[in-house]
Amino acid sequence: MKGKAKWVAVALAAVLVICIVALVFQSAKGGTVAEISKDGQLVCSIDLKTAPEQTITVGDAESGINIIEVQKGRIRVLQADCKNQNCVECGWSDEAGGRPIVCLPNRLVIKITGEGGRVDAVSG
Amino acid sequence: MHIRIGFAYTSNCLKKPAFFIELAHTSPLLEPGRFTFSGIDGIIYENPQKEVNEVRKKALKITYFLAALALCVTGLCACAPKSETASFFAMNTLMDITVYGADIQAAYDAQSIVNSLDRELSATSESSAVYAANTGEAARFTENGAELLSRAFDLCKETGGALDITVRPVMEAWGFTTDEYRVPGESELAELVKKVDFSAAAESFDGALLTLPEGMKIDLGAVAKGYAADRAVESLRAAGVEHAVLNLGGNVALVGANTKGEPWKVGVKDPFGKSSYVAVLSVADCNVVTSGGYERYFEENGMTYWHIIDPETGMPARTGLAAVTIVGESGVECDAFSTALFVMGEEKGLEFWRQIGGFEALFIRDDGTIVITEGLQGSFESSSDWEVAHREG
The missing domain is CATH 2.60.320.10 (N-utilization substance G protein NusG, insert domain)
Structure with missing residues (x-):
């Protein structure tokens, strides 16, 4: 299951990065x-x-x-x-x-x- | 022995494709555990179907989770309504037309309508119809220009001359048209005020052609922005725009409500300049127009003289008010009434509101207190002291 966990981790990290970018973009717009x-x-x-x-x-x-x-x-x-x-x-x-x-x-x-x-x- | 080959969830599935060989534990020869056979990695389970179901469940959970996260992200982006603004100078002021969730082209089209009205109605541009009329020529107006002109004459009449578009010669004497301010002498003003007479000007207008009596000049500054807002809003609606905010130099026009379906928040500028605004109105589908002495003024010998002139005296209108805001459906009416009610003052202004109706008003007195007409109750917020004027009473 180690590999699957890694794959999930990679996917999660990607989603997280998108989230952060979206949030930063948002707050910059709202600044x-x-x-x-x-x-x-x-x-x-x-x-x-x-x-x-x-x-x-x-x-x-x-x-x-x-x-x-x-x-x-x-x-x-x-x-x-x-x-x-x-x-x-x-x-x-x-x-x-x-x-x-x-x-x-x-x-x-x-x-x-x-x-x-x-x-x-x-x-x- | 029963062999099934399915999707791989093996340890190195990320590195190389491998088949998951699922062996039904039917043969005592095959012990549960990992094995490698001809380069294929696999696991033999005691209960293969259960394992497969579990893996599927987990995969499904992860998929749901990712989908939910993706929705959150797109949801966040969707929360910020996409807005685009056409920003331009016209009618001697800065104008912004902001459309939400619509093509910016609609805003540009509305802008060009405002620009062409500006070219026709400017009192300073030598190629305009108003300029021609003011030099004594027979000036021809376009359909829109003529509509505004007859509307303006009607509004002058309706307000009993508190608004008078022929007050321009007086404005010139004060220097409000050139920014070269001076205080005219009493006899000079008395002479000029004689020529302020919208009804004589109205008589010289045949519906398209205006030939002003000698010495008379018109200035549509008190109605042009309001009329431009009406035409711009009409054009935006025709283009299918459902949410828009137009700020034509402090004349605010609203199309629909905001993209969340809530009323727009429109601040009323602080006439004393201590903060950005003194009140907030929550309104939709209407115009919010303010006139105040702070817009253009000068000081001389300790006196402040502003550009809102009482047509009767030729002097800046001093009625104990710092600003008047009008909320209503028609931009041109709001524009005209904000000036007229400033000239009338609170008492006469409220009387006018009771008689004519069809709009709401907000008066800011010289002492900073506010009076609102009853229709604004519920959509008005302010930290200043305020009271409500009622229709009866």
Whole structure:
């Protein structure tokens, strides 16, 4: 029966690996990953849970500059050269499904993706 | 002696194919135990049939177990509804159309409907019909554009002018159309307010062609997103989409319930910016539209001036409200009413709700307390202080 046990063990291990991969994939999807995009192009995505405190500068003088701050699981636009400053006034964002931070003049969007949010959309 | 050859479950079955030689223990010559014969490994059992049954049972158990595990894994994957989002800029805002368990193409098709409405209705794009109308030309509208325009005139009338799409010259004076903010003088506003008159504009519209009286300008900003949501939802439904969330710059439209059959959760943005949202509505198959002073404003000499203008005075509407959310079936109505009720204030707004009906409202007062109309009871959650307004009373 030793061989059969081994075969079963191999099969079980395979199933277990699939399970773990599926779970990891799930939790990654449900996590708090901030996606920064400009002109509809993804610039970078940051896992807010694990990312160190940092500032990220997106854009240039021509397309407009936004300085983004990441801190303790949340993200915001710290500074921007746009006229209306709506993106800065938006403040911190930390939940998936929440209202994205948008800088219309600079075509910048910060969105938190995943299934981890408590709401499907925010009206306002 | 009776010999049967069956499927191998021998010790080295993984290494090389071997036959399980099952010998009925009928001959006293054959002792139970292992044997090798001409390179074939086998076992002689005392009760071969019992052994075979047991092995089969075990094999069956393992198969069931693996099948169950496989189901679990696929079940886990199935739990996360497959959703795809079309994300784009239109009507001066970010828009998301998310479809669940449906082809993303449906979302793209809805997007192109919104985009073409945007091209027609934008007050700033020089090639739009609205732009042409605002320069005094006879502007021709498409079927959709014309439908929105006549709907908008009706809504202006219905709200008693609390919503007035001809308020644009006043908006321009405040700089809300260019982000170059300024506080206009009293006499300047008094002059401009004279030209705010939706009924005169409505008279100059023949159902397709709009020729505005001189000096008059329209802005469909308070209704265009709502109307776009209606057309986009219509297109999604026609494509067979059963679950979708449209977020057209804070105007939320919902198709069906979520994929589990439960209502969607829609947050109502915190107008004071302390948290993401102050209330959550559990709703399905409807629109949730919010208007608030926080959306566009500027400060000068310690005063805050926002973009929701009282058409009567030309001044930002100050009625003790920070935001108004409307929940209802028609996107264009919700959009129009959220602005109109903000201008009316809580008391007049509730009176309007009692008279007109067909929608529910949520008022956030300047002090952060909330008033909901009775139809929202049961689908509303909030940690703020709140009360219910009833139809009678």
